Amino acid sequence: MEYWLLILACPAMMGLMMWLMMRGGNGSQQSSSASSSTQQADGRDGPERDAEIEALRAELAELRQAQRGDSATDAPTRHT
8 A cells, every 4th residue: 555655656746846847947037137137237338348249259269269279289199
């Protein structure tokens, strides 16, 4: 008789976990909207923000190019 309790407990716990995960997903959406409102409140809109984004893109491109250059020169030493 005790094994029936175990058989019924498994689906009940699965349902509870799914319900809790669904509730957790809604909380993360609320926190992301709160962070976007904080981002707008920091005063970096328009040209200043665009300039920062452009500088970060240039830095990223420079780092990617340096990484490609390093991997090309390191390739023979890695295989030996």
